[in-house]
Amino acid sequence: MHLVSLTHRARRAAESEPEPAPPPPPPPSHHSSHNFLNMKNKFFNELGHLPNHKMSMPMWAIGAIVVVVLALVGCFAFCVYKKCLGGKKKAKKVRERKGGRLRRKKEGEGEQAEEEKKEGEGEEQEREYFGKLEYTLDYNFTENQLIVGILQAQDLPAMDIGGTSDPYVKVYMLPDKKKKFETKVQRKNLCPVFNETFTFKIPFNDLAGQTLVLQVFDFDRFGKHDVIGEIKIPMNSIDLGQPIHEYKDLVGGEKEEQEKLGDICISLRYVPTSGKLTVCIMEAKNLKKMDVGGLSDPFVKVVLQHNGKRLKKKKTTVKQNTLNPYFNESFSFEIPFAQIQKIQVLITVYDYDKLGSNDAIGKCWIGFGASGVGLRHWSDMLANPRRPVAQWHTLLPEEEVDAALKAPIR
Incomplete structure (x- = not known):
């Protein structure tokens, strides 16, 4: 019985004994628990004082702060908008306004400058002096002839580097310019005396629509002749019932554009022996x-x-109705070698007229005293004896060549 009770007691103790639990974590140290409690107490104390501090600020101050902040935000947004979007339009308008002002200013300055320039040119033209020309006009009613006398010129401006001029006068009628006359060239003279007379055969009834032109030129052997001055006389503005003797001031003029008269091909050959x-x-x-x-x-x-x-002198045959004639006609002249250096060959192309006088189309000259192509052609011929030397020459007005021939050769 005692053994049974011991067994029963042991079984009951085993059943009543609980299952072993996991070991508990080590308890925190005393120092860590103390810090945690202090932080917790401080946090709740601050949390409790915070509402009391906010409530100490009046409500109107909070409202004012809010209004100011909103106003600042609105101003900032408005400035950004104007800067980014309105700046371009404003700049464009400003540029347009400035451009308009500049254009108006330039136009005003341009008009003013143009007016001043015209006034200055007018004053300069009034101040510029071209000299005087003395001439006579007379009409022969029985012969239907206008007689023009070129007497002298006075106080001509110097056109050459040496302070002088080589003047001559060209006389012609407008608008046809069919017949032209030229005086002799007066070398190195600013007050030349001409005393030359020229005659135009024009019916009196045809004179009314024409203008007499007296042009004073400065002769230049190696270049274009410069216009010194001119006088234009409308024939319907004068009375030809009696002779006219006048002494008028020359006015500035431009040389008439050189009319193209054509070209001619010439071959030269000289045999010295x-x-x-x-x-x-x-x-x-x-x-x-x-x-x-x-x-x-x-x-x-x-x-x-x-x-x-x-x-x-010799003449070719006439070629009918052509502006590009082919002649191929040769003429021989006996010229001793001692004289060949002083020889001048004058070539004149005429238009044949059955009913009237033959009109000169153009002229050129080769040999002694010539310049440019005329001198070079002559020199090539002398440098190549017994060989024909061909050369094209440009035709010039007959009056211009005649004036060059009359001028003294330097």
Whole structure:
């Protein structure tokens, strides 16, 4: 019985004994627990004092702060908008306004400058002096002739580097300019005396629509002749019932544009041993139209001069209705070698007219005293004896060549 009770007691103790639990964590130390409690107490104390501090600020101050903050935010947003979006429009308007002002200013300055320039040019033209020309006019009613006398010029401006001029006067009628006259060239003279007379055969009834032009030029052997001054006389503004003698001031003028008269091809050959000079008129091209139908009837006259005296002259045949005639005609002249250096060959192209006088289309000259192509062609011929040397020459007005021939050779 005692053994049974012991067994029963042991079984009951085993059943009543609980299952072993996991070991509990080590208890925190005394120092860590103390810090945690202090922080907790401080936090709740501050939390409890915070509402009391806010409530100490009045409500109107909080409202004012809110209003100010909103106003600042609104101003900032408005400035950003104007800066980014309105700046371009404003800049464009400003540029347009400035551009308009600048344009108006420039236009005003341009008009003012133009007016001042015109006034200055007018004053300069009034101050500029071109000299005077003395001339006479007389009309012969029985012969239907207008007689123009060129007497003298006074106080001409100096056109050359040396302070002088080489003046001559060109006389012609507008608008046809068919017949022109020129005085002799007066070398190095600002007060030249001409005393030359020229005659235009024009019916009196045809004079009313024409203008007499007196142009004073400065002769230049190696370049274009410069206009010194001119006088234009409308024939319907004067009374030709009695002779006219006037002394008028020259006015500034521009040289008339050189009219193209055409070109001519000439071949020269000289044999020193026999003294034979051969001039071959080969062809011409682009001649001036002289007839009503727009063509011409050209022929060529060749004149040989020595020291200003005519020795011989020859003519080609007439080529009908053409501006580009082909001649291929040769003429021979006996010229001793001792005289060849002083020989001048004058070539004149004429338009043949059955009913009236033949009109000169253009002229050129080769040999002693010539310049440019005329001098070079002559020199090439002398440098190549017995060989023909061909060269194209540009035709010039007959009056211009005649004036150059009259001028003293330097």
